[in-house]
Amino acid sequence: MRSCIYKYLMPDPGRADSVYMPVGAEILDVQMQNGNIEAWALVDADQYMNKERTFFTVGTGQLFPYDNVPIEHLGTVQNNGKVWHVFEVMKP
Numbered sequence: 001m002r003s004c005i006y007k008y009l010m011p012d013p014g015r016a017d018s019v020y021m022p023v024g025a026e027i028l029d030v031q032m033q034n035g036n037i038e039a040w041a042l043v044d045a046d047q048y049m050n051k052e053r054t055f056f057t058v059g060t061g062q063l064f065p066y067d068n069v070p071i072e073h074l075g076t077v078q079n080n081g082k083v084w085h086v087f088e089v090m091k092p
Helices: none
Strands: 003-010 014-023 026-033 035-045 050-059 070-077 082-089
Touching: 003 070, 014 035, 014 070, 035 082
Parallel strands: 026 070
Antiparallel strands: 003 035, 014 050, 026 035, 050 082, 070 082
8 A cells, every 4th residue: 555645625614515535535634724624535546446535624613514423523623713523423
């Protein structure tokens, strides 16, 4: 395996969206960069098969777009006095 770190744009606050990543990609961190919420993932640079993954971003006090489904918290970011929480919907 040849490891590499790739960057992925996360959904705008209040939205959910699909992101395609190489199979086995591991999210390392989530931060604000140039006004966007970005995630960095460790990937196998030789892996050509992508997997659809669903992420969503909510602000403190906002309702979740998904209820009664397994989710994983990836990180919390702050921008201009607002706080956003990034999650992944875990699919079997």
